[in-house]
Amino acid sequence: MNHHDYRVMLQKTAAGSECPFPESEFQRRREALNESMRAESLDALLLTDPSDIYYLTGYNTFEVSVHSALVFTPRRMVLQVPSIETGPAVACTRVEEILGYRWEGVEEVLMPLAKVLAEAGPRIGVDFWHGSLRHGVMSGLAERLPGHRFLDAGPLMDGVRIVKSAAELDCLAESARITGLGIEAAAQAVRPGITDSEIAAIGARVMHEAGSEFMSMQPIVTVGRRSSIIHANHQRHTIAEGEPVFLEFGSAWKRYTAPMMRTVIAGAPSAKMEAVFDVCHLLYAALLDAMRPGHRFDDAAQAGEQVLAPIATEAFFSGVFGYTVGAQFPPSWVEGTGFIARGQMRRFEVGMVFHLPLCLRLPGQWGIGCSDTVRVTEQGGEPITANPWTLGCSQ
Template sequence: MNHHDYRAMLQNTLAGSECPFPESEFQRRHVALSEAMRAESLDALLLTDPSDIYYLTGYNTFEVAVHTALVFTPQRQVLQVPSIETGPAVACTRVDEILDYRWEGVEEVLLPLAEVLADCGSRIGIDRWHGSLRFGVMSDLLERLPGHRFVDAGPLMDRVRIVKSAAELDCLTESARITGLGIEAAAAAVRPGITDSEIAAVGARAMHEAGSEFMSMQPIVTTGRRISIIHTNHQRHRIAEGDPVFLEFGSSWKRYTAPMMRTVVAGRPAEKMQAVFAICQRLYATLLDTMRPGQRFDDAARAGEQVLAPVAAEAFFSGVFGYTVGAQFPPSWVEGSGFIARGQMQRFEVGMVFHLPLCLRLPGQWGIGCSDTVRVTEQGAEPITANPWQLSGIE
């Protein structure tokens, strides 16, 4: 059976059976995006980011390394996938048309895609900065469609996605619950002699047993001076007496992730560790208070910088006090539609959701990190995750 016949048979039996949300939720998203497109005089969008495609159609797969594209107009959605993705395209979505090409036949991508775009109008929005938009696809489309103008529409998608609906908040709340179970299990496993990899395995198992799907990022566990190197991960390192152990987990529920950080010490926390942790606590409280509707992201960042000032020369901080989260796929749970950082002039709105990755790293020594995922309310930000905000030690 070839992939065309396979698609036809699936459409007769399982079409839309794995769609993650009711039609009303997708219709809300389509209306919001269509209005944003009209405001920017866009005729169509060519989307290749797996999370954008999921957001608009429900298309869900663990294979995000292949070319996949969605042509979106207010009247029509056309999804292009390789033959190995025919199943998810049929079962997870209710799009108007599916274009499938042979997995090994990438030369089959361009003609049908160009033909669809040719009928959509001349102003096509793309996300110029996303790595899923392949140079070969874009350069060939420019040759085949000389009368079309391709416009950067990444910011447009960000504006539509950044405020979460009730259905999305439900998903983030469930992810937060599962993330908490994983981080609690991992924290309880910390002791001298165990490896960082074993702790990661304990946390991953707890999250999967509680219902997490495949995660956008695997559990992050580092210990001792390796914490001071940003973005290292578990690597079979054995934990010594007195080592801090840094945990950062994020389960996935309908692709939505609410991450959390926690640090546990395999022994009694040193006085300096307690002092650094206290700065993280003050920073967190400051951000919750300043993340109010109408305030700029820059305002919250500057307030955070004042808290960090006493250790600014000693401890490394990434400069990003928060980033938006939502529905994502590997390799990252960062949605990227907004960053709480200096110079970011966007304003907070009720329903925005941020992870606040508050980790201070003393180069060559260790690091202390603690975080919650929070949502913006009328009164400020409130946590979705349930971090105890304690620098726990193991006696």
């Protein structure tokens, strides 16, 4: 049975059976996108970011390294996937037009894709800055559609996704609950003699047992001096007495992730560790207060910089006080529709959700990090995760 016949047979029994949301939720999203497209006079969008495709259709797969695309117009949706993704395309979506191509025959994508875009109209929006947009696809389409204009529409899709619906907030709340279970279990297991890998395994097991799907990023655990190196991860290192153990976890629920950071000391913290942790806590309070509707992301970043000023030359901080989270796929849970950082002039709106990755690293010594995932309310930031905001100490 080839993939075309497989699709036809599946559609008789499994079409839409694993779609994550009711059609009304997807219709709300599509109407918002249609309105934004009209404002930009776009005839169609060519979407290749797995999370964008999921957002509009429910298409869900762990195999996101292959070419997949969604052509979205006000009247039509066409999903293009390789043969090995026929199952998810049928079961996870209600899209009626599915274009399959042989997994090993990626050159087959151009002709049918060009045909659909030719029928849509000459102004096509794409996200030029997303890594899923392959140069071969873009150059091939430009060659086949010389009368079409391909315009950067990344900000357009970001603007639709950045404010979360009630259904999305429910998913983030469930992720937050599971993330909390995993990070608490890992924190309780910290002691001298255990390895960072064992701590990560404990957290991962608890989150999966509690219902997490495959995660967009695996649990992050670093200890001692390695915790001063941003984006290092567990690597079979044994925890020694007095070392900080940095934890950053994020479970997935219907692909939505609410991450959280904690730091636990394998023994008693030094006075310096406590002082750095206190800065993180003050920084968190300042950001919650600044995350009010109408305030700019830049305003919140400036409030954060004022707290950081006394330690700014001693500790490394990424410069990003918060980033949006939502539905994502590996390799990252960062949604990327907004950043709390200097120069970011978008204004907060009720329903935006940010992870506040507040970690201060003293190079060659250690790092202390603590965070929550926070939603914007009329009164400011309100945590979705339930971080105890203590510098944990093992007994």
